[in-house]
Structures are given as structure tokens and as C-alpha cells.
Amino acid sequence: MSVFLSQEKERRRQHLILLKTLENRKKQEERDKLREEKEKERKLLAERRLVQRQHEIEIARQLQRPVEDMELTDHKGITKLGQKISDIDITPTLLSEVLRIFIRCRNGGENELTKCLLDDPLEALNPTYKAKILAFLCDELVSSRTITSEIEHNIDSINNMRRDKWIVEGKLRKLRMTQVRKFHKQNNKVTGDEGESTNMSTASKRSEDDIAKLDDLEEKEIDSGHESDSTTATNHTGGNLSEEEDDITLEECEKKIEKLTKQHGNYRNKVNNASIKLRTVPYGEDRYKRQYWVLPYCGGMYIEGIESAD
Structure with a gap:
């Protein structure tokens, strides 16, 4: 009887071991199957992304072709x-x-x-x-791309010439202020007669004329919208000239002023010649609200009027 019970226990134990083994094997197969499915899904997703990316690149290339060249003979x-x-x-x-x-x-x-x-x-x-x-x-x-690129190039060149003109203008203003402040004080020390007052009045009148000319030049530059750049250029050059105020003579100051005046005139002419390529010259309007324009390179005067005007 005891032998029979022991055999029965061993049989049950072997049966349980077999069941656990089968269960573990089934779970392992399910895990492997799930892993394979995930791997397939990942590969399919990567392939779909690759196909979509290639499709987007092809669409972008096709959209770019009309801009570059349609390869059609007209x-x-x-x-x-x-x-x-x-x-x-x-x-x-x-x-x-x-x-x-x-x-x-x-x-x-x-x-x-x-x-x-x-x-x-x-x-x-x-x-x-x-x-x-x-x-x-x-x-x-x-x-036209050629026209727009030429306009942009001219605008850049005009801005560069204006910046150079403002630098020269700042130096010129500083020299004239130095001339008025330093050499007129020396004239006050040397001359003490009535001739002193005559010289001072002449010099002051001359300085007022110079300042008025500079004010006119500044007013002409206001409409360009770059007053801050002009002020920056003036402040930048003012320090170098102030160091030379004590050593400069009247003749040297006048020579420098004359030289800078010529440079300023040359820059102004260059800016004007370059500006008329991009802008028309308005001559006003008449009582019928018709605008009058002058195109420098076309010749003649052009009239712009409303179609319904009498």
C-alpha cells in the first residue's frame, strides 16, 4: 500500500512538472511571437516613414522645378x-x-x-x-530677378556712400568748431583795438555761414532716415580731432577744411547720381490733381492723372 502511494505521489509530481514545463514553453512561444510582431511593426513603420520621406523629397523637388527650369522649349x-x-x-x-x-x-x-x-x-x-x-x-x-538684384546692389552702395559722407561731414563739422573756438580766441588776445571787433564780427559771420551750411546739409539728410548713423559717425571721429586741437595751426585747419569740403562734395554728387537711378523726381501737382514726374534716364516729363479727372 505504501509503495502504491509513493508511486502515485511521484506520478503527480512528474505530471505537475510536465504541466509547468508546457506552460513555460507556451509563455515563451507567446513572448517570442509578440517580439516578432513588434519587430515587424517597427520595420513596417520605418519603411512607411522612409517612403513618406522620399515622397516629400520628390514633391519638393517637383515644386522647385518650375522655379529653376521647366525644361520646356517655348x-x-x-x-x-x-x-x-x-x-x-x-x-x-x-x-x-x-x-x-x-x-x-x-x-x-x-x-x-x-x-x-x-x-x-x-x-x-x-x-x-x-x-x-x-x-x-x-x-x-x-x-525680374536681374532688376531686383541690381536695385538691392544700388541700395547697398548708396548706404555705404552715405555712411562715408557722414563720416567726412562729422570731421568737417568738428574742424570748423575747432576753428571758431580756438583761433577766434587767439584773435581776441592779439587784437585789442577796434580792428578786433571788426575781425570778430567778420569771423563770427563766417562761422555762422559755415554752421548754416552744415545745418542745410543735415536737413537734406533727414529724409533718408539715418540720422542716428550720422550722429554715430560724428561722435566716432570727434575724439581723434580733439587730440590734435592744441597742435593744429590756422593754415593746417583751413587746408583740412578745404580738403574735407571737396570730399564731402564728391560724396554728395555720388549719392545723388546713384539715387536718381532708383527714384523719380517729383515736380508737384496742378489744380487737376495731376502729378508731374521726371525720370532722369528717360527724358521728358511724365504726367500721372486720374482717369475720371476732368
């Missing part, structure tokens, strides 16, 4: 003989035809302007069509 931008309009010498006789081909090329087809240029030359068109053609050309120029 056969409408040439004459019937196959000659490009950029190779044609523009003369008064060919101006209307070249303008018609250019407008057709830019619009991608015929429109009202090209049809009117096909029938009549540019000189024979009425003011309405001429204004439309002028507006079209202005829009093309404004949107």
Missing part, C-alpha cells in the same frame, strides 16, 4: 524664321513686332495686346493700349 518666343527675339536688333520699325512676340511668349498665347499690335504699330495705338503695354512691361521689370 516655340512661341521666336519669329516665323526661327530667330530668337533676343538676337534681333530692335529698331523703330521692328519694335512693335518684337513687343508683340514678347507679350505672347510671356502670356503663353494671344491676348488683347498682341492682337492690337498685330493690326497696328505701337505709335498708332490709342493711349489706353499704350498704358496697358507700359503697365505690362513695368510688371515684368518689377518681377
Whole structure:
């Protein structure tokens, strides 16, 4: 009987061990299966991200192509003989035809302007069509990369020339203040007669004229919107000149003033010549509210009026 019980216990123990082993094996298989599924999901997610990234790069490249080059040959931008309009010498006789081909090329087809240029030359068109053609050309120029880059380059060069002019102006102002303060005091010590008062009045009048000229120059620069830069340039150069006040003579001071005046005039002329390339000169308006403009490089006077004006 005892042997039978011991065998039964051993059998149950072996059975429990087998069950635990099977259970552990089943859990291990489930863990392996779950790990494989997660690995597959991670790979699928990485592949999806890669495909999406490639798709976004391709879309960005396709969107950039029209900006760079469409790689399309435009056969409408040439004459019937196959000659490009950029190779044609523009003369008064060919101006209307070249303008018609250019407008057709830019619009991608015929429109009202090209049809009117096909029938009549540019000189024979009425003011309405001429204004439309002028507006079209202005829009093309404004949107041109070459024109905009040239305008930005001119603006930078004008700002640099103005900064140099302000530096020279600050030195000139400092020298004239030194001349008035130092050498007029010396004249007071040397001369004690009536001639002293005459010299002082002449010198003071001269200094007042110089200061008035400088004030006029400052007023001309106010509209540029860079008064702070001018003040900075003046303060920057003032320290070097104050150290030389005690050693400078009247002749040296006058020579430096004359030299700086010439430099200031040269910079002012350069700034004016560069500014007229970018800006028109307004001449005011009349009683009909028509604006008068002068374009320095176009010649003549241009009148801007309201279409509904009497």
C-alpha cells in the first residue's frame, strides 16, 4: 500500500512538472511571437516613414522645378524664321513686332495686346493700349530677378556712400568748431583795438555761414532716415580731432577744411547720381490733381492723372 502511494505521489509530481514545463514553453512561444510582431511593426513603420520621406523629397523637388527650369522649349518666343527675339536688333520699325512676340511668349498665347499690335504699330495705338503695354512691361521689370538684384546692389552702395559722407561731414563739422573756438580766441588776445571787433564780427559771420551750411546739409539728410548713423559717425571721429586741437595751426585747419569740403562734395554728387537711378523726381501737382514726374534716364516729363479727372 505504501509503495502504491509513493508511486502515485511521484506520478503527480512528474505530471505537475510536465504541466509547468508546457506552460513555460507556451509563455515563451507567446513572448517570442509578440517580439516578432513588434519587430515587424517597427520595420513596417520605418519603411512607411522612409517612403513618406522620399515622397516629400520628390514633391519638393517637383515644386522647385518650375522655379529653376521647366525644361520646356517655348516655340512661341521666336519669329516665323526661327530667330530668337533676343538676337534681333530692335529698331523703330521692328519694335512693335518684337513687343508683340514678347507679350505672347510671356502670356503663353494671344491676348488683347498682341492682337492690337498685330493690326497696328505701337505709335498708332490709342493711349489706353499704350498704358496697358507700359503697365505690362513695368510688371515684368518689377518681377525680374536681374532688376531686383541690381536695385538691392544700388541700395547697398548708396548706404555705404552715405555712411562715408557722414563720416567726412562729422570731421568737417568738428574742424570748423575747432576753428571758431580756438583761433577766434587767439584773435581776441592779439587784437585789442577796434580792428578786433571788426575781425570778430567778420569771423563770427563766417562761422555762422559755415554752421548754416552744415545745418542745410543735415536737413537734406533727414529724409533718408539715418540720422542716428550720422550722429554715430560724428561722435566716432570727434575724439581723434580733439587730440590734435592744441597742435593744429590756422593754415593746417583751413587746408583740412578745404580738403574735407571737396570730399564731402564728391560724396554728395555720388549719392545723388546713384539715387536718381532708383527714384523719380517729383515736380508737384496742378489744380487737376495731376502729378508731374521726371525720370532722369528717360527724358521728358511724365504726367500721372486720374482717369475720371476732368
